[in-house]
């Protein structure tokens with residue numbers, strides 16, 4: 001487990017641009033060291049803001065897009081192409097404008113796909129795809145992702161792991177179906193905490209006043225069942241990328257106010 005580190009930016013636009021620059025560097029470094037890179041994308045406002053900033057960054061062309069595997073931390077279980085699907089939003093924000101290898105874009109299944117309404121079967125299929133991509137060096141049933149990004153919801157949810165729901169208690173499976181999510185749509189697919197923790201680096205993104213309480217709770221010693229964001233950390237690094245509004249309720253011991 002890595003101790004969380006906080007980076008607080010002035011506003012959400014700057015946070016998205018800085019996070020995009022950080023991601024470009026990480027991907028290029030991983031491709032230089034290992035030949036390929038693997039990144040887990042998140043949905044939500046901040047995840048999509050980062051992807052849009054990446055699309056607009058001239059340095060995006062430093063990435064070898066054909067040697068990048070993209071996975072998702074969660075998906076809303078809706079038909080292919082639905083505007084509320086995380087993958088649809090990621091395509092619009094970035095993926096349609098860069099030369100990714102479609103074989104390496106690992107979208108989670110859609111509700112009109114081969115598994116139909118059976119979200120458990122869809123989750124199992126995604127777990128199998130992850131397991132196939134994991135090598136013996138990965139010590140588990142998922143690849144060691146270079147970077148796994150998570151938006152933090154106002155209720156402290158990450159991916160589709162909502163407080164107190166069964167998915168956040170999962171300790172064996174890497175991917176689960178989620179029923180009765182409090183945020184629509186109620187049916188979703190999510191990586192579990194054990195799968196999230198297999199990543200080298202986990203980056204939690206939160207911007208805006210409505211995230212301030214969640215950020216403060218998750219970073220002040222809350223349990224992961226009550227505050228799923230508290231249980232999200234990477235093997236080597238856990239980074240909380242915030243704007244000043246989202247950091248506003250943090251205790252002074254974690255984020256002292258700037259000097260006058």
Ligand SMILES: O=C1O[C@H](COP(=O)(O)O)[C@@H](O)[C@H](O)[C@H]1O
Pocket residue numbers: 042043044045046047073074075076086150151152153154158159160183
């Ligand atoms: O529904 C979801 O919400 C979270 C957070 O989204 P935000 O808009 O409040 O930032 C997101 O991380 C997750 O991927 C998504 O499915």
